[in-house]
Structure formats: C-alpha cells, structure tokens
Amino acid sequence: MQTPKPDFHGKSRIRAFVVVFCILLAASFALTQSKLTSPVDSLPPDSGTAGLKQMLLRLHTTARMLQTTAHPDDEDGGMLTLESRGKGVTVTLMTLNRGEGGQNKIGSNLFDVLGVLRALELTASDQHYGVEQRFSRVADFGYSKNPEETFQKWQGHDIPLGDMVRVIRTFRPDVLVARFSGTPRDGHGHHEASGLLTMEAFHAAADPNRFPEQVKEGLLPWQPKKLYIGNVCGFMASSCADENYTVKLNTGEVNSALGMSYIQFAVEGLRHQLSQGAGGWSVDAGPHYAYYKLTDTAAGKPDQKTHEKDFFDGIDTTLPGLSSRLGGEEKKVAFLRPGLTEVAKQIEEATARSGTDPAGAAAPLSSAAEELGSLIRRVEVTGISAQAKAELLQRLREKRQQAEDALNLAAGMSLEANAIIPNDGSAAVSPGQKLEVKVKLHNGAMFPIVVKEVALEGFENWAHELTNKKETRIEPGKDFSLSFAVQAPWTAAYTRPYWHRNNPEEDAINTIDDLKYVTLPFPPSPFHVRANYSSKEHIQGQISAPLMVLIADKDFKSKRALAVAPIFSVMLDPGEQVIPADTTAARTVSVEVSSNLNGAPRGTLHLEAPAGWLVDPPTIPVNLQQRGDKQEFEFKVVPSTLQEGKTQIRAVLDAGGKSYSEGYSTVSREDLDTFYYYQPATQRVSIVNVKTPKDLKVGYVMGAGDEIPTVLKQVGIDVTQISADKLASEDLRRYGTIVLGIRAYDTQKEVAVNNKRLLDFVSGGGTLVAQYNASVGDFNSGHFTPFPAQLSRARVSVEEAPVEILAPDDSVFRFPNQITQADFSGWVQERGLYFMDSWDDHYKPLLSSHDPGEPPQKGGLIRAQFGKGIYIYAGYAFFRQLPAGVPGAIRLYVNLLNAGHEK
Numbered sequence: 001m002q003t004p005k006p007d008f009h010g011k012s013r014i015r016a017f018v019v020v021f022c023i024l025l026a027a028s029f030a031l032t033q034s035k036l037t038s039p040v041d042s043l044p045p046d047s048g049t050a051g052l053k054q055m056l057l058r059l060h061t062t063a064r065m066l067q068t069t070a071h072p073d074d075e076d077g078g079m080l081t082l083e084s085r086g087k088g089v090t091v092t093l094m095t096l097n098r099g100e101g102g103q104n105k106i107g108s109n110l111f112d113v114l115g116v117l118r119a120l121e122l123t124a125s126d127q128h129y130g131v132e133q134r135f136s137r138v139a140d141f142g143y144s145k146n147p148e149e150t151f152q153k154w155q156g157h158d159i160p161l162g163d164m165v166r167v168i169r170t171f172r173p174d175v176l177v178a179r180f181s182g183t184p185r186d187g188h189g190h191h192e193a194s195g196l197l198t199m200e201a202f203h204a205a206a207d208p209n210r211f212p213e214q215v216k217e218g219l220l221p222w223q224p225k226k227l228y229i230g231n232v233c234g235f236m237a238s239s240c241a242d243e244n245y246t247v248k249l250n251t252g253e254v255n256s257a258l259g260m261s262y263i264q265f266a267v268e269g270l271r272h273q274l275s276q277g278a279g280g281w282s283v284d285a286g287p288h289y290a291y292y293k294l295t296d297t298a299a300g301k302p303d304q305k306t307h308e309k310d311f312f313d314g315i316d317t318t319l320p321g322l323s324s325r326l327g328g329e330e331k332k333v334a335f336l337r338p339g340l341t342e343v344a345k346q347i348e349e350a351t352a353r354s355g356t357d358p359a360g361a362a363a364p365l366s367s368a369a370e371e372l373g374s375l376i377r378r379v380e381v382t383g384i385s386a387q388a389k390a391e392l393l394q395r396l397r398e399k400r401q402q403a404e405d406a407l408n409l410a411a412g413m414s415l416e417a418n419a420i421i422p423n424d425g426s427a428a429v430s431p432g433q434k435l436e437v438k439v440k441l442h443n444g445a446m447f448p449i450v451v452k453e454v455a456l457e458g459f460e461n462w463a464h465e466l467t468n469k470k471e472t473r474i475e476p477g478k479d480f481s482l483s484f485a486v487q488a489p490w491t492a493a494y495t496r497p498y499w500h501r502n503n504p505e506e507d508a509i510n511t512i513d514d515l516k517y518v519t520l521p522f523p524p525s526p527f528h529v530r531a532n533y534s535s536k537e538h539i540q541g542q543i544s545a546p547l548m549v550l551i552a553d554k555d556f557k558s559k560r561a562l563a564v565a566p567i568f569s570v571m572l573d574p575g576e577q578v579i580p581a582d583t584t585a586a587r588t589v590s591v592e593v594s595s596n597l598n599g600a601p602r603g604t605l606h607l608e609a610p611a612g613w614l615v616d617p618p619t620i621p622v623n624l625q626q627r628g629d630k631q632e633f634e635f636k637v638v639p640s641t642l643q644e645g646k647t648q649i650r651a652v653l654d655a656g657g658k659s660y661s662e663g664y665s666t667v668s669r670e671d672l673d674t675f676y677y678y679q680p681a682t683q684r685v686s687i688v689n690v691k692t693p694k695d696l697k698v699g700y701v702m703g704a705g706d707e708i709p710t711v712l713k714q715v716g717i718d719v720t721q722i723s724a725d726k727l728a729s730e731d732l733r734r735y736g737t738i739v740l741g742i743r744a745y746d747t748q749k750e751v752a753v754n755n756k757r758l759l760d761f762v763s764g765g766g767t768l769v770a771q772y773n774a775s776v777g778d779f780n781s782g783h784f785t786p787f788p789a790q791l792s793r794a795r796v797s798v799e800e801a802p803v804e805i806l807a808p809d810d811s812v813f814r815f816p817n818q819i820t821q822a823d824f825s826g827w828v829q830e831r832g833l834y835f836m837d838s839w840d841d842h843y844k845p846l847l848s849s850h851d852p853g854e855p856p857q858k859g860g861l862i863r864a865q866f867g868k869g870i871y872i873y874a875g876y877a878f879f880r881q882l883p884a885g886v887p888g889a890i891r892l893y894v895n896l897l898n899a900g901h902e903k
Helices: 048-059 077-087 111-129 147-153 158-171 189-204 212-217 262-270 327-333 336-354 358-380 386-411 708-714 749-753 755-763 776-782 887-898
Strands: 064-069 090-095 132-135 175-178 226-229 247-250 289-297 413-420 434-443 449-457 472-474 479-487 528-535 539-546 548-552 557-561 568-573 576-580 587-595 603-608 614-616 620-622 630-638 645-655 658-660 662-667 675-680 682-688 697-701 718-721 737-740 767-771 789-791 803-805 836-839 843-845 847-849 861-866 869-874
Touching (some): 048 386, 064 158, 077 090, 077 111, 077 262, 077 289, 090 111, 111 132, 111 262, 111 675, 147 189, 189 226, 189 289, 327 336, 336 358, 358 539, 386 539, 413 528, 413 539, 434 449, 449 479, 568 645, 568 658, 568 662, 576 587, 576 708, 587 603, 620 630, 682 887, 708 718, 708 887, 737 755, 737 887, 755 861, 755 869, 776 789, 836 843
Parallel strands (some): 064 175, 175 226, 413 548, 576 682, 697 737, 737 767, 767 869
Antiparallel strands (some): 247 289, 413 434, 434 479, 528 539, 548 557, 603 620, 603 645, 614 630, 645 658, 645 682, 662 675, 789 836
C-alpha cells in the first residue's frame, strides 16, 4: 500500500498461548474515522446493479495476475483495486507470512493468535481490493535486517519458494508482480526475501524438475508471461525517472461505482488492519501513482527502456483469445473459438441491456453460462495436452462461475441460509448437536421462477435430509422458505487452523497439519446451501450461500459461518508460570472448562505434573450440562526440589469416553470474519533462580498490552496496575517504582498528559522505568525524558547478538541479583528495539549490543539520576523475555525495578 505508515514489522511476540476473545468493543473502534463494514456482508459495489456491472467487467477479460508480498499490510492495495475493480482482472495476493511476529497496536495478543487475527484483517482488506488471498508456511519471526538472516530462519529458500511455486502452478497467472525489488532499499529482510523469491519462482514454476512432488500431485508446471518488480522508486514516490519503471498506474483515478478513487477505496479496506495501527489512515483525493518495472518475460529479458500502459500489454486477454493460446493444438478443438465468440457476443448483449434494464441481462447471461458449461464438457474429453487442457478448463470454469454470479445479480436472486442453534452466542456446534437450518430464496426478478432443487452441501456424514427436490413456483418479489433438521455426527471435523507451531518463540516454519488446505488463509467452510432455478424466459440458474449463524452480542449483531468445535474446551490460566527456584510454597493452577453442548457428559478433570510434584486434589468432577456453561477449577500444586530449567503442567478432562486436553478461543471482531485458535491445555513452567526485593511496591501503567505484571507477581513482586486515566489523581508516592508498559506514550494519551507528574515522582525519590515506544517523532517532540535524549528506530534484531556490560559496578547488575554474560543467553526473537541514539551527560549507558556488521548500540538501556530518584529507559525486549521465562532477563528486570532502592 503506497500510504504513509509507521514501522510495524518490528519483531513482536509474547506468550504463545495467551489467547483472549478478540472482539474489540467501541474503544477499539475509536481508532477509525468511519464505521468498518463486516466482510460477511457484500460491499455496495458487489451487490445490486453495481455488482452486476462489476461482474460483467470481469467476464470481458481472462487476465490473471499474482502479486507477492511479505507481510499483511505490505500489499499495494491501490494497484490491486485498480486492476481488479477497474479492469476486471482476476487477482490473487500471496503474502508470505501472517505477520505473527509484528507489533500489535491494539492489544497484548501476539504470536500465532496475532497471526490468526491479522489473516482475518487481511482477508477483510482483500474484499475491498477484490482479490483472493494465499500464504506460505513461513512465519514472521520478527524484524530482520537482511535476507540472509531471513533465509537462515526459514531454513533456506526452498520452503517459501515451494509454496510460491505451488500458488503459481495452481492459480496460473499471466503476470507475476512482486511488491518488492529484492534489494536493500526494501527496508526489511522479509521484504527483500519476498522479491528475491518471486524472481526465482518466475522460472522455477515452469520447470518440472523443481518441486517434482507437486507435479506428482497433479500440479502441472506453469510459466507466467511477465515478471514485474515494485519499490523501484520508493514507496512514497510522487515521480519516478523514466528508466526506473515500465508501468505507471494512476491509482488516484476516481471510479464512479466506488464513489472515490481506487487508492481511497483500498485504504478503506486497509483500515480493517487495526493491529497494524491502520485505523486512522486516509489518502487525499488526487493523483497517486504506482510504478513497476518489467524485469523478465517468458521470451527472455525485456528492453528495460520500454514503457507500457498496462501489465497485460502484448497479451491477448479476450475470451476468443483462449483459443490462440493453444497454438498448433487449436485445430483439435475446432468448436472452441466459435463457442467463445458466441459467449463474448452474449456478454456484450448483457452489458448493453444492463445499462437500462438489469433484468434484461439475465437471458443472455444464462445462455453464456450454458454455452460455457457445454464447452467445458467438450474440452474435458478432447485429446489436447494435459497442460493446455488444465489451463483452458481453469479459465472456462472461472468464466462460467462469473456468468452464474452475474445472472443471479441480474435476476435479483438472493439466497439466505441460517443455522438456528439453542442458546445462541456462538457460531460453533459440537458433535451430537442438533440444529435447524432455515433457507430463504428471494425472487427479485420481474418474472416468476421455478425452484427445482434446494440442497445442503458439506453435510455428507450428518444426520439430515440432504435435498428438497420438490419444484416450487415463486412469484416476482416473493420468497420461498424451507427448513432442514440436522445433527452433527460424533466424528465431525473441527473448524481450526490447518497449521501450527510447537514453539512459536523459536520456530520460524509452520507445521502443516492438513496439506489439502496449504497456502489458503483458513480451511474454507464446507457448509453451504445450493438452489437450482429456471424460468420461462429461458433462464437456467444456480445460486449458493454459506450457512451462517446469527450472533447477538450486547454491542452488535452479526452473522458468522457455521463452525464445529469440541464439546469441551480446557484452558490453563495463565498459560505460563515462572517459579523462583527457592520456593517451597504451593502454587494455584486454575483450569477453565467450558461446554459447547446441551446435555454434555459428566467428566473428571486432573493435572499431569512433573514427577515428585504434589497435586491436590488428585481429580475434580466436572458437570457442565448447558451449552455455554463455563467453570474454573483450582488445584494446589507443590513443587519438589527445583533447579533452573523448564517443565510443564497439563490438564486433561475425561468425559464420555474421550479425553480433552486442549482449549479453543474465538478470534473475531465486529468488522471481521471469525476463526478459532487452539492451544494445548498446558502451562509452561520456567524455574528461575531469582532474588526479589522485599517491601518494594511497583506500579505498572499498561501501554499497548503485555504480560510483564503477571510474571512479576509470580516471582513475588508486589505489583499494582495503574490505569492511565488515574495518573492525574493517583497518589504515586505509594510506589517505590513505576513502570510504563510498552508503547505507553504511543497508546495512552494520559501518560503524555501526566508526564510531569511522573517526572516529579522521580525527582521526589521514585524510580521510573520507561519501556520502548514506536512513534519516534512524537516521543522526541514531547520531551518526555528528564534530560535531553533522542529516541531512534535503532534495534538489535539478532537475539544471540553479544551484549557488553558497560557499567559492571552499577547496582542494576549487582542487586539483588548478580548479572553476568550468561544472563544474556537463551533470549527469544530479538535483543531490543527503538534504542536511544543520543543523550546528554546526565545519562549513563549500561549495555551495548549490535547486529552483525553494525556499530555498537549503547542506547538500549540508559540510566540517569534526576533529583532524588532514578530514570531508566529500557529498549531491550523484556516484554518478550519475561513471559517466555528467560532467566537472565527476569533477573535483570527485577534489578531495574530495585534501582535506587538498594538500601
């Protein structure tokens, strides 16, 4: 997206299994300037007469384009919208990862649950762009400064390259468009890697010796005709030297159907990406340009000085042009060109009629769909090569579907299918659940139609009547309704991601659990309703709709796709626990069990703890009879002799002859679709040798959200969370140390407003620990530090980077814990981010670190005496390390809290 935006690809991961229900209420939507629409509903340009015109535009061209990027929000939404909605091109966007390593601007959910959320956000944006979405199996492991580190984390080129080749061979685009240039100017190792991979994939996809296992699966090689790269003039370039680009596209051109320019409509979609901080972004009216350079073609290297009007210059994208693609094999399908010419004529007729009488377009569209169906059947039995047949059938089937969709729009046909579930509030049913499916078909045409069949799809193993074959006449403007009784089988497959990581803090590759869904954003819902209809006006049509569930929340109502979830969800709270090695005290382990089925079986809950640990009670009976019932059960766990290291506690519920040992949470938001995040019912335990100060009271002001206060309480620190809006009235003298959570100045305006109170607290003898902020300009202009210091975007992204202790005699390295080089081992994801790059002599730098080949960074941890107190700026990534149970980081953080209170 060629839009000004902050750096939100910095590494940002926290607890792998901390999951909350992600519906954000009105406070979150204050980030936006207008109401975001739900992607469940069609956008105005996709419905009614506007939708018909859009579909007719798509029917006129066979052009297909694939854009590749690295993360959600990297996409050039203005260009995608122009190509898809302005020119009718069939477009797919391939984003290498789901942004699970990024910084969450609206909450503390990070790691894989953030990846699920960002995938939902991106697919909501895609609906505005008018594109389909694909992903590779590599994960966002955080900010990377170069592609070498990126490929090292991704285990080389072949895993992401293979997935990109798979998408190319599946989608078979005419044009491949890389968002990035594959050079250092891309500004992120993942960005540069995505550009390099795209260049490699351009020819690899056509080579049957590359990834031959895909060919064995039936994926035939495919050679795109052209390869373009982006970022040739910079993301915000208002102009570009002639020799630097081949195609210049004005995404600021206004489209009357959209009511705004392409880039403005794209930004409306981009604003769904709230976790990226996109809620308030906007683009002014006027010219905006996207520049791309042609760097390779199927015929060889192009003339670098040539300018083109469009990506598809020189490519025949007409319907009859599909025959020309067969070359010498065209004579084997002599029927094809005349048939395609006839289809093109019918589409032209439908287009002409739609201007004054949309319903009049129905008949020629029905004929076009019927003719395309006939061509498909004939091509299927021809003797043309497998490669040519696959390419031809793909395009013909796509056009037939578009013709059917256009027909339904022209005829005013709409189908609605809703599942009625007892104790509404969740869109998920469980094995054994009974539900009613209500179907309503509306005839918006000016003539009667006859419904020939209504069928449920995706319920093959469910107890129900699959089809209603009774013919029914529906008069103009009337509805036809019917219902089915359905029951989920005990073997029903759960709705869940098809990928996972065993250790999200370290794994940079996702494990694929079901290969048939690989590269898709999520497994698609199998549950649909289909209706076939006809009329005396020579119309034969088919319409389908996903099966939805009405969700009535206290703040809004929405529809969500029907899903399947286990009868019981078992979750431990918290998902991680840090235990001081010298403790002998019992720990409380809370297990939350929820039921999703009326009449759920009774069960017995127990914990599996390390050998020698005492669990009391050994078992607890569970009886949750109603759908939606939820209860928390507590066990007392007494550790045995402890040594620094890691272990885990696991919860298991035995009920109805099955064992349940995982939990799931709904990831959703009013403006998004819904999906489900699963986590094992385990508590990861980190045993740490740490000494904690006595009688020190710590106040913690939350910023964007982190889990540091939870860890501090676990190790014995007296922590109170201070609401930012209470800073003006809170008696800060109650605390010895106050900590500002990550991005506190960025996300909590009250922190900036009350900064003088915080500095007065320091001057009076308190200790203030300020953690990183990402809005560098705002932080520096706010003059929040007690003495001059300049925040920068400098970071140390390699978590193993050496760390030098600059002031070994300083108390932060001695009390109450002795800090040594060993304490910087085992860190996760990165050392730190947003370091200071200059400061006056009042500050003392405490640590130095740097990424390979870079100069030392000394501004990640600095300390100053201010009045009677201590001010500390900490850019080191403690918000990642503490929840991950990194012993050295925990010890150092405790020492920082104790600074100034050694006596």
